[in-house]
Amino acid sequence: MKDSCEKQLTEFREKLSTQNRTKNLNLDDKLLLRFLRSRDGDVSESMSTLLAYIDIIDKRSDLFSWSEDIKKVVNSGVYVQYPERTSDGCVVSLVTPSKWNPSDYSYSIYIKLVIFMIEMSLLDEEVQKNGFIVVIDMSGIRWTHIYHTGVSDAKLFSDLTERILPRKLVSLHFVNANKLQDAGLMLFRPFMTSSTKKIMHFHGKDYSTLHSFVSPNLLPESLGGSAKDYPTSMYNQLLEKHKEEVMQIWDQFRKIKN
Structure with missing residues (x-):
């Protein structure tokens, strides 16, 4: 090896x-x-x-920089990466889009937070090797979420998380979807890679099938789990602790001439 x-x-x-x-x-x-x-x-x-x-x-240097409004996204709870790992050493990310209020922050700020969280996790070599599992709880999504995301940001997000950021995506799970939430997914589907589509799983409201991929101790009670509910202040402290280290990586690549 x-x-x-x-x-x-x-x-x-x-x-x-x-x-x-x-x-x-x-x-x-x-x-x-x-x-x-x-x-x-x-x-x-x-x-x-x-x-x-x-x-x-x-x-898009604006996305690869620190700003305090990132903390608004953390505080909303729309995106969480649990400190505990799966038995295979994967990071579990839980996305709950319905917790996003577009009047509080833009989708671009959400993208910035996701980038920071991924990059912060990748400081750990074991995460680099083992990868990420993403669970998306589609319950509660409204047309306003779809409208304020838009096609261009959907493409940008897909490009970043599937093609550009150096992370290994192990599996992607959707729960609690209905016809409206399916419309939200259709915003992203055209931009997804074929490899991502192969690792997508749809569980509806049957959390037992989700549990066959992700142990309940790494999922919230709302998804039939028993994960510890960490305060958002903990995630903000982690971001503060590692933000300079992450930005030093990005700074190596700024203003490179073609």
């Missing part, structure tokens, strides 16, 4: 040296391994992801 990683790193560095945007970058092995792990060691895919990552940081 070690020899394989070294071979992949060597090949990755060789590819970096042939690109104008990356040949002068002094990226350490830890950061390169993050991209390799996210694409299961495929050097070409890792390179494509890295180049897309550089591009988006340049084009």
Whole structure:
């Protein structure tokens, strides 16, 4: 395994040296391994992801920066990443879109929070290796949520979370959907990768099927689980603790000339 990683790193560095945007970058092995792990060691895919990552940081620097309004998203409870991991070492993210009030913050601010949370989790090498499980509770979604998301932000979010950020998505689960919530999903579906569509699971209101993928101790009571209800202040403290470390990674890629 070690020899394989070294071979992949060597090949990755060789590819970096042939690109104008990356040949002068002094990226350490830890950061390169993050991209390799996210694409299961495929050097070409890792390179494509890295180049897309550089591009988006340049084009949307507003999303790759800290702002205090990120905490509004945390406080709303719309996006949670539990500290506990699955038996396979995966991070479990719970998304509850109905907790978003569009008059409190924009969907772009939500995207910023998701980026920060993912990047913060990826500081842990075990998370890089084992990946993320995402559970989306569709109950309570209204037309206002769909309207204030829009097609362009739906595409941006899908691109970021599936193609650009160096994370490994293990599985994606939808619960409590009805026809209106299905319309919300249709906003994103055209932009989803084929690999993401293969790992999507729909559970309706049958939480027992969800529990076959995610242990109930990692799910809230509303989904038949017994996960500890952590205060939002804990998540805000974690973000404050790691925000400089995350931004230092992004700063390496700013103002790279083509």
